[in-house]
Amino acid sequence: MGKYIAKRILGLLPVLLGITLLVFALLQLIPGDPATILSGERATPEQVAALREQLGLDRPLPIQYFAFLFKLIRFDFGTSIISGIPIADEIRNRWPATFELSLAAMLVALILGIPAGIFAAVRKHSWLDNLLMSGSLIGISLPVYWLGLLLIYLFAVNLQILPPSGRISIAATFNFQPITGFYVLDSLLKLDIILLKDVLSHLILPALTLGTIPLAIIARITRSAMLETLSQDYIRTARAKGVPQHSVIWQHALKNAFLPIATTIGLQFGSLLGGAILTETIFSWPGIGFWIYEGILARDYPVVQGGVVFVSIAFVLINLLVDLSYVFFDPRIEYN
Numbered sequence: 001m002g003k004y005i006a007k008r009i010l011g012l013l014p015v016l017l018g019i020t021l022l023v024f025a026l027l028q029l030i031p032g033d034p035a036t037i038l039s040g041e042r043a044t045p046e047q048v049a050a051l052r053e054q055l056g057l058d059r060p061l062p063i064q065y066f067a068f069l070f071k072l073i074r075f076d077f078g079t080s081i082i083s084g085i086p087i088a089d090e091i092r093n094r095w096p097a098t099f100e101l102s103l104a105a106m107l108v109a110l111i112l113g114i115p116a117g118i119f120a121a122v123r124k125h126s127w128l129d130n131l132l133m134s135g136s137l138i139g140i141s142l143p144v145y146w147l148g149l150l151l152i153y154l155f156a157v158n159l160q161i162l163p164p165s166g167r168i169s170i171a172a173t174f175n176f177q178p179i180t181g182f183y184v185l186d187s188l189l190k191l192d193i194i195l196l197k198d199v200l201s202h203l204i205l206p207a208l209t210l211g212t213i214p215l216a217i218i219a220r221i222t223r224s225a226m227l228e229t230l231s232q233d234y235i236r237t238a239r240a241k242g243v244p245q246h247s248v249i250w251q252h253a254l255k256n257a258f259l260p261i262a263t264t265i266g267l268q269f270g271s272l273l274g275g276a277i278l279t280e281t282i283f284s285w286p287g288i289g290f291w292i293y294e295g296i297l298a299r300d301y302p303v304v305q306g307g308v309v310f311v312s313i314a315f316v317l318i319n320l321l322v323d324l325s326y327v328f329f330d331p332r333i334e335y336n
Contacts, residue, residue, distance in 0.1 A: 008323060012316045019312045020072065020305075024065050027301050055081060068305060077306035082298050087306035090291060095310070096181030097167060098280070098287035102272035104184075104203050105211035109268065113215040114261070117222025121230060122249060132219065139216030148209040148282040155205060163202050165284040172198045206283040210276055214268035221264045225257035232256075266322030270315040 035052040036043070043051075052058045056067065071078055077087035120132040156164035163169065168176065168183060172195055179186045184203070187196035229235065230253050238248050277289035284290070288307050295303030 005320075005324070008320050012320065015316060016309075016312060017069075020069060020309060021065070023305055023308045024061075024068060027304055028061060072309065077309070078302035080295075080300055080303050082295075082300045082303075087302055090303070091288065091306065091310050093181070094286060094288050094291050097183075097285060098273060098276055098289060100182050100184060101203070101206055101210060101276060101280070101285060101287060102269060104207035105209075105272055106214065106265070106269050108207055108211035109215035109218050110265070113218035114222050116215075116219040118226055118249060118254065120219070120223045121226035124227065129223075133223065136216035136219045139212045142212060144209060144213070144278045145282055147212060148206070148279060151205045151209060152282070162205055164205075167199070167202050167286055169198050169202070206279050206285055209282070210272060210279040214272065217268060218261065218264055222257070222261055225260045226253055229253045229257040262325055263322055266318055266325070270318040273311055273314050273318075 035048050035055060035057055049058070056064060059067075068078070075088070077091065079086050080090065116132045116136070120129040123129050152164045155162040176186075176195065179189055183199040184196065187199050226249075230249075235248060235253055238252055239245075243252075273288075276285075276287060277293050279285065280287045280290035281293050288311065292304055292307040292311075294300075295307065
């Protein structure tokens, strides 16, 4: 087990190295100069040149890249050019918001997606199957930014039952001191029902928006896996022996069909961490995605580099956990 984990971790190192190189190269193609933006419109060329030298932007690109890589090895993500705040501190403050939103979106996808896929497989080619699969196709096709704005218009502007943006209301922030950074958990720890309602009301719309695509994908994968499993001989044998239908589906079929579903869940959760930029921007959610977006607009290279590298590390670690989970879901799999 230890040798297998070490082998998988070593296999991830070239991937992370390639990501850092790709991010660094793409940022250089973005028009604009951070030194010029930071100096202001009235700065003289000499002042801009001095700032470029101070920030290390006047050095050759290979030297800048290796300096960035050397800092990453020491877990030093650098400092924001615009705010002057260390990137590590920003990540520490913002990642709970992104993780909480991604977890809520994944819960929406699991609670709705897995039962939808099971019912569609059990009622193959029925009106329910066609309805659910058509709905999943629409869910995959909907643009996140359009869906988010639509939900805001319906529930925040017209019905006025949910807040349009933010993570917590302004009134609630006066007496709220976060414990863990996860606001839902913090409100439970404080036994504050009013605070919990406020936090959940802010979480609903962004979680629904972000969870739509993984919900649709999980539903379709669940249906395909269940259809294959339900056609196996041992399922027909169980039915012939008089095993109740619900036991056949939930205990026998779903358990053996869960391997591809688990893979999809892991990949989608990793994608949620990196794909929350649009959702966080639309709902002004103070997470890593919104922070990276602001860094791109401000040409704040350290922010974008540090944020993308952090999200990439989270994504590959989640994939590693998915690989390791295969053994628990299917004992026939051996370590290679």
